[in-house]
Amino acid sequence: MPTSPVLTAFPAYTRLNTLAASLRDASVERMLNTDASRTGEFSTSAAGLHLDYSKQLLDREALQALLQLAAEAELPAAVTRLISGEEVNNTEQRPALHTLLRANAGPGLEDKLGEVKAARASMRAWADRLNSGEHRGFSGAVITDVVNIGIGGSDLGPRLVTDALRPFHGDVACHYVANVDPADMQDTLLDLNPETTLFIICSKSFRTEETLTNSLLAREWMRTAGAADTDLDKHFLAITSNLKAADDFGISADNCLPMWDWVGGRYSVWSAIGLSCAIAVGWEQFQAFLDGAAAMDQHFAQAPIAQNMPMILSLLEVWHVNFLGIDNHVVLPYDNSLQRLPDFLQQLTMESNGKRVGQDGRSLAYSTGPVLWGSAGTMGQHSFHQLLHQGTQLCPADFIIPLTTYTGMKEQHRRLVANGLAQSRTMMVGRSENDARISLLARGMDEARASELAPHLVMPGNRPNSVITLQALTPAALGALLALYEHRTYCSGVLWGINSFDQWGVELGKEIGGQILGVMSGDATETVMDPATESLIARWRAAQ
Numbered sequence: 001m002p003t004s005p006v007l008t009a010f011p012a013y014t015r016l017n018t019l020a021a022s023l024r025d026a027s028v029e030r031m032l033n034t035d036a037s038r039t040g041e042f043s044t045s046a047a048g049l050h051l052d053y054s055k056q057l058l059d060r061e062a063l064q065a066l067l068q069l070a071a072e073a074e075l076p077a078a079v080t081r082l083i084s085g086e087e088v089n090n091t092e093q094r095p096a097l098h099t100l101l102r103a104n105a106g107p108g109l110e111d112k113l114g115e116v117k118a119a120r121a122s123m124r125a126w127a128d129r130l131n132s133g134e135h136r137g138f139s140g141a142v143i144t145d146v147v148n149i150g151i152g153g154s155d156l157g158p159r160l161v162t163d164a165l166r167p168f169h170g171d172v173a174c175h176y177v178a179n180v181d182p183a184d185m186q187d188t189l190l191d192l193n194p195e196t197t198l199f200i201i202c203s204k205s206f207r208t209e210e211t212l213t214n215s216l217l218a219r220e221w222m223r224t225a226g227a228a229d230t231d232l233d234k235h236f237l238a239i240t241s242n243l244k245a246a247d248d249f250g251i252s253a254d255n256c257l258p259m260w261d262w263v264g265g266r267y268s269v270w271s272a273i274g275l276s277c278a279i280a281v282g283w284e285q286f287q288a289f290l291d292g293a294a295a296m297d298q299h300f301a302q303a304p305i306a307q308n309m310p311m312i313l314s315l316l317e318v319w320h321v322n323f324l325g326i327d328n329h330v331v332l333p334y335d336n337s338l339q340r341l342p343d344f345l346q347q348l349t350m351e352s353n354g355k356r357v358g359q360d361g362r363s364l365a366y367s368t369g370p371v372l373w374g375s376a377g378t379m380g381q382h383s384f385h386q387l388l389h390q391g392t393q394l395c396p397a398d399f400i401i402p403l404t405t406y407t408g409m410k411e412q413h414r415r416l417v418a419n420g421l422a423q424s425r426t427m428m429v430g431r432s433e434n435d436a437r438i439s440l441l442a443r444g445m446d447e448a449r450a451s452e453l454a455p456h457l458v459m460p461g462n463r464p465n466s467v468i469t470l471q472a473l474t475p476a477a478l479g480a481l482l483a484l485y486e487h488r489t490y491c492s493g494v495l496w497g498i499n500s501f502d503q504w505g506v507e508l509g510k511e512i513g514g515q516i517l518g519v520m521s522g523d524a525t526e527t528v529m530d531p532a533t534e535s536l537i538a539r540w541r542a543a544q
C-alpha cells in the first residue's frame with residue numbers, strides 16, 4: 001500500500017500549532033467588531049448556499065496557514081483523483097464515484113456513466129409508473145404506499161431526503177423500515193394494506209441481517225394477505241449489486257435496479273438507492289436534487305481553495321480537532337424538515353473518518369473524525385444548548401438556516417430564523433460576570449445576591465460556529481447541502497491521510513452478533529463467551 005502523507009508532516013502544521021496557541025485568548029467578537037471586512041472575507045457562496053465562518057476562532061494569519069495546509073496536502077489534486085475515478089478507496093481497491101451519479105458527463109468514465117444513465121431512466125420509469133397509478137398490486141389496486149427496507153446508507157439518505165422534501169410530495173406515501181427490532185416493521189404495517197403496498201428492498205450487498213430479516217417479514221405479510229409467489233414482482237423491487245441474492249429471494253431481474261461497488265452506501269442516495277425519494281417527490285424534483293449536488297461538485301472541482309466551500313469546512317474541522325483540541329461537532333438545522341440531517345451526517349462523517357490508521361495501515365498519532373451530533377433548532381435550545389454555552393467542552397456548531405419557509409407563515413418563520421441567529425451570536429459574545437451582575441441588579445435583585453449569583457450566569461463566549469444559509473429548502477439546495485458535507489468529509493480524510501471510503505470497524509460486531517445469536521438459539525453450544533456476556537445471555541434466557 002502507498003505510504004500516506006500524515007497531517008503532522010506538512011510544514012503548515014507546526015505554524016498552525018503556534019497560531020492556535022496564540023489565539024486561545026483572542027476575542028472573536030473584538031476581531032469582528034474591529035474589522036469591517038471580516039464578515040465578507042470569512043464567507044463564501046456556492047450552488048445556492050452561503051457559508052459565513054466569521055465567528056470562528058480564527059484570524060487572517062491562521063486562515064492563511066490553513067489554506068497553505070490545503071495546498072501542501074494538494075487538496076485540488078485529491079478532488080481530481082476522486083472525480084476522475086482513481087482508486088481513492090485503497091483498502092478495497094475501488095474508486096468512490098458518487099459524483100458520477102449526478103453528473104451529465106464523465107470524461108474517461110463513459111461506460112460507468114452509461115450504466116448510471118440507464119439506472120436513472122429505470123428509476124424514472126418506476127417513479128412515473130407508480131405515481132400515475134399504472135403499476136398495480138396483486139388485486140389490481142393502485143399502489144398507495146411504498147416501504148423502503150434498508151439500513152445505514154440504504155436508509156438514512158433516502159429517509160432524510162423524503163422527509164426534507166415534504167412540500168414536494170405526490171400521492172404515494174413513502175415509509176422507512178430499518179431496525180431489526182420487529183416493532184419497526186410491525187408499527188409501519190399497522191396502517192398499510194398489502195394490496196396497495198410496494199416494498200423496495202434497498203441493500204447494496206443484499207446480505208445485511210436487518211434488511212433480510214425485515215424483507216422476509218414483508219414477504220410473509222404479502223403471502224398471508226393472499227399474494228401468490230408469482231405476484232411478488234408486483235410488490236417487491238430490489239436495489240442491489242447482488243442480483244443472485246435478489247433472485248433467490250424471489251425478485252426478478254426486471255424488478256432490480258443496480259448499485260455498484262464503486263459507490264459507498266453512505267454516498268448512495270443519488271443512485272437507485274434514492275428511488276423511494278424519486279417516487280415521493282416525482283422525477284423532476286429528484287433530478288433537481290441531483291442537479292443541486294452536481295452544481296456543488298462543479299464548485300468543488302473548480303473553485304480556488306480560499307473560496308472552496310467544502311475545503312473551507314474541512315479546514316475548519318481540522319482546525320478544531322487537531323489545533324484547538326476539540327473532539328465533537330454539532331449540526332443545528334433551523335428547519336424542522338432537516339431534523340434527520342444529524343443522523344445522516346453521523347454515518348457520513350463518522351463511518352467515513354472514524355479511523356485510527358493511515359491509508360498505509362500505520363497508526364496515526366493525532367485525532368481524526370470528531371463525534372457529530374445535533375438536532376433541529378429550536379428544540380436543542382431547551383435541552384443541550386446549556387452545555388454549548390456554559391459547558392467545559394467546546395462544541396463547534398454549524399447552523400443551517402433556510403431563509404424562507406414553504407408554510408406561508410412568514411411571521412412564525414421569522415422567529416425561527418431569529419432564534420438561530422441569536423444562538424450563533426450568543427455562542428460568540430457570551431456574558432461577562434460584570435454584565436451578569438448588572439442585569440441582575442436591573443431586575444431588582446440586591447447587591448449581595450446579585451454578586452453571589454453572577455458567576456452562574458457567566459458565559460465565556462468565543463465559542464466557534466459557522467452559519468450556512470440558503471434561500472429555501474428546495475430539492476436543488478438540499479442536493480448541494482448534502483454534496484457539501486460529502487466533500488468536506490473527503491477533504492478531511494485526505495488531510496488526515498486516511499481512507500474515508502471503507503468501514504472495517506463495523507464488521508467484527510456483525511460476526512460476534514452471529515455467534516451470540518447461535519448461542520441464544522442453542523445452535524452453538526460449543527461457543528464460549530466471556531462471563532459478562534454469558535451472564536447477560538442467561539438473563540435473556542430466564543426472561544423468555
Ligand SMILES: O=P(O)(O)OC[C@H]1O[C@H](O)[C@H](O)[C@@H](O)[C@@H]1O
Pocket residue numbers: 151152153154202203204205206207208211265266351503506
Ligand atoms: O446496503 P447494505 O449492503 O445493506 O448495507 C447497509 C449498511 O450496512 C453496513 O454495515 C455498513 O456499515 C453501511 O455502510 C451500509 O450502508
